Amino acid sequence: MSVQPLTSVNHFLDLTDVPSEILHGMLQNAHKMKNSKFTPAQIFSGLSLAMVFDKRSTRTRMSFEVAMKQLGGHTIPMNMSEIQLTGAENIEDTAQVLSRYVDAVMIRMSDHDTLVQLAKHSSIPVINGLTDWSHPCQIMADIMTIEEKLGDIKGKTVAWFGDYNNVTRSFGHAAEIFGFDLVLGLPEELHSKVDISANQVTADASAAAKNADVIVTDTWESMGQEGKSLDMFRPYQVNSALMANAADHAIFMHCMPIHREDEVTNEVLASKQCVIYDEAENRLHAQKAILAWCLANAGVQIQQTFDFAA
Ligand code: CP
Numbered sequence: 001m002s003v004q005p006l007t008s009v010n011h012f013l014d015l016t017d018v019p020s021e022i023l024h025g026m027l028q029n030a031h032k033m034k035n036s037k038f039t040p041a042q043i044f045s046g047l048s049l050a051m052v053f054d055k056r057s058t059r060t061r062m063s064f065e066v067a068m069k070q071l072g073g074h075t076i077p078m079n080m081s082e083i084q085l086t087g088a089e090n091i092e093d094t095a096q097v098l099s100r101y102v103d104a105v106m107i108r109m110s111d112h113d114t115l116v117q118l119a120k121h122s123s124i125p126v127i128n129g130l131t132d133w134s135h136p137c138q139i140m141a142d143i144m145t146i147e148e149k150l151g152d153i154k155g156k157t158v159a160w161f162g163d164y165n166n167v168t169r170s171f172g173h174a175a176e177i178f179g180f181d182l183v184l185g186l187p188e189e190l191h192s193k194v195d196i197s198a199n200q201v202t203a204d205a206s207a208a209a210k211n212a213d214v215i216v217t218d219t220w221e222s223m224g225q226e227g228k229s230l231d232m233f234r235p236y237q238v239n240s241a242l243m244a245n246a247a248d249h250a251i252f253m254h255c256m257p258i259h260r261e262d263e264v265t266n267e268v269l270a271s272k273q274c275v276i277y278d279e280a281e282n283r284l285h286a287q288k289a290i291l292a293w294c295l296a297n298a299g300v301q302i303q304q305t306f307d308f309a310a
Helices: 020-035 059-070 091-101 112-120 136-150 166-178 188-193 205-209 231-236 276-296
Strands: 048-053 074-079 104-108 126-128 157-161 181-185 200-202 214-217 251-254
Touching: 020 136, 020 166, 020 276, 048 059, 048 091, 059 074, 059 104, 059 276, 091 112, 104 112, 104 276, 112 126, 126 136, 126 276, 136 166, 136 214, 136 251, 136 276, 157 166, 157 205, 166 181, 181 205, 200 205, 251 276
Parallel strands: 048 074, 048 104, 104 126, 157 181, 157 214, 181 200, 214 251
Antiparallel strands: none
């Protein structure tokens, strides 16, 4: 599913496509950008980002839009149904034409292969704003949040509960790159779907949570899956009993949106361990760092205020 770069364009499609030292450097820059939140360098001055969505979004849309605008750039948000790609126009023509108007495209679409094709035919960076396959932008913000709360993520244990989805897969990609342990507490029925190298995959939720530094879950019904049976997920609800198995300093994370009292209880969400709003805010800072790297090699002149070395 990954794309080999055909050009020198800095696409951000999956964590596995980007050199590890670049990802580490991006995170350093995300922390720096958060610290300079109220005096941002205008490094995107004159640059434009097209944002295309075939699904709902609050955090991805807002964070990319604010990231571009706080740093002097522009955004053009569009629903997928508003562009000709959903009519007669093919991917190559769409990619070629967008490349003549804007400096980068962030796109949320179900089909990851279409995203890869769009990138292949684009001479500007294409950023994965979530596909059914992966959600790399979310995981950059998540790692930033873990580093903020617990220090270096290397050697930490992240325990994931419930469904196996695009966010889980990107956590799996990140685990290898950033050197943390990933434990999956999933219903037995989903174990055969696991296509990442997790340290442990177990149907025993308590065992999965044991001594974990981070407890994380996601909705049991991703967009487009509404109405499916949730029964097999019930033993994987993150509640106070499950959290009690984790390390004393453990934090709770969720990329949002949340279905309260399904995958996580209100009690956990109200606890001091819950860092979901910091996690959501960090989408903004991580997005700035991702955009800065993507735009650096896109053939446009921007002032490189930040060093991307690890
Ligand atoms: N977590 C996340 O991607 O949120 P949105 O769907 O609101 O963008």
